[in-house]
Amino acid sequence: MPTEKKIGGYSEGHLLKTAKEAVAKKTNGSIILDPEAEDRIPKFDEKELLLGRVLGRGGFCVVNEITKIKLSDANDNSTNNGNSHHKLDDEHHIYNVVQDRKFMSTHCIRSGKDYRYALKILQDSSRKDPQTFISGVVDLAIEARFLSVVRHPNIIKMRGMALMEDPFANARFFVILDRLYDTLTVRVQKWKKNQVKGIRKMFDRKGKRALAFWVERMTVAYDLACALKYMHELRIIYRDVKPDNIGFDVRGDVKIFDLGLAKELDCAKDNGDGTYQLTGDTGSPRYMAPEVAMEKPYNERADCYSFAILMWQILQMETPFENYTVSMFNKKVVAGGARPKCDDKWPKIVNGMMIRGWGPLAQRPSMGEIAECLRDEINRVSDTEVNEILDLSRKSEMSMHKQKYAA
CATH class of the missing domain: 1.10.510.10 (Transferase(Phosphotransferase) domain 1)
Structure with missing residues (x-):
């Protein structure tokens, strides 16, 4: 059985448990967060996403453009929302439609090397110090929970998140966002x-x-x-x-x-x-x-x-x-x-x-x-x-x- 990874003398599992408790404490009593809304967000396995260049780094996370989405399940149950007839350059439609896995896979590339989505995940440098690791996991989890219910034309849209059993307490958790320039x-x-x-x-x-x-x-x-x-x-x-x-x-x-x-x-x-x-x-x-x-x-x-x-x-x-x-x-x-x-x-x-x-x-x-x-x-x-x-x-x-x- 492989030895559990340690960060600064603490097991990763212990730190993730601490992060999960922190997320629960910070969101306790919320009247707007909605687990059902979170469940409706399209979920992806990290292996389904081909990443391109780094777009930016923050205090805890790194953002990469997504150059391709290759769905692993050929018989995906999600629908195309009846939108396949819309032109790819109809940006108003693309940005406002309710997007599912198949839609995102089809519309990942806008034109040439111009990509529509970006992936945000904890960066390697945040996985070396216990406090930084916990803070990064907590920040990304809270951001995902808020973005699942926040809808405004001048706030970035979250289009997808990681497919995992306990997403808000996982070192490989990620969110998929609209790509910005x-x-x-x-x-x-x-x-x-x-x-x-x-x-x-x-x-x-x-x-x-x-x-x-x-x-x-x-x-x-x-x-x-x-x-x-x-x-x-x-x-x-x-x-x-x-x-x-x-x-x-x-x-x-x-x-x-x-x-x-x-x-x-x-x-x-x-x-x-x-x-x-x-x-x-x-x-x-x-x-x-x-x-x-x-x-x-x-x-x-x-x-x-x-x-x-x-x-x-x-x-x-x-x-x-x-x-x-x-x-x-x-x-x-x-x-x-x-x-x-x-x-x-x-x-x-x-x-x-x-x-x-x-x-x-x-x-x-x-x-x-x-x-x-x-x-x-x-x-x-x-x-x-x-x-x-x-x-x-x-x-x-x-x-x-x-x-x-x-x-």
Whole structure:
């Protein structure tokens, strides 16, 4: 009988049992998680998936593109949903249809070497340290459970998961996601490189392309705000708003991904003032609300702080607090209240929203209020010609993307 694998002196089985207990504790009392919904997610054996290049690595996991899905059971009971007659380039249909194993196998390749799906699994470096291993298993399990019930056009879709007896406590557990292109980090760099010259003419109605550039960034921010608003309405706090957790699909639609730190708020555990005693120091320091960094009680409006900092980055196209050391950041930002400087050229309503957003917890606007502010600003400056420029830009980007992957 083979010896059970050990990680840092602990058996893998013991660590997985600990991880399973942690997942159960973190999701205890949930009113939205649904085992039946989890059961309906298509299941795959890892051997059925042919993986391509690495798309990215996070704190615990690695993401690979899936180049082929070869079903091992020829008589699969799932159906094609009657969708075989749809064209492969009908992306609206492809992204919104309820996909099963056969459908995914048939539609794995979009065109040439342009693949539709990606696999996320615990990376090898996370299997060497006991605490890292447990944290990685727990994060991926929680993300899968939330993604099985969360449905929003600006939140990544989970299309499948590992076929195994105890999926949320298995070292080889994986999820299949829609493949994304670009993170917001990369997109901001592109925006800065390609920004329209003469930005001071942004609100000159004759400067259509400068205006379209502004509307494009505001629209990305609005879509993100709507996704966070949706999560907050489900009483889910995301807790890791940052550019590296935001991507774009082949159509250019922005998507929030990586829900490993998401937490469903339990009304029964309210401190009486709308805050909760949640795990502190959670997320990425640059975007983390001060109350979270200082391990004080907080609520979903910690996400609003993070969004306000992110919003500044989208508009300024610079990394906030870029040259701060850790000690400088803790002293000036966390304890001292230092914040990015808003540009006077930006609309007052937008600047006011950001300033309130990164202000004291009790004074922050909700994500609903933030989304409404952004929508009003987009409506104020948009017109038909600007929208046509944006549409043309997106079509051009999609065309370039298809040419790149067809080569």
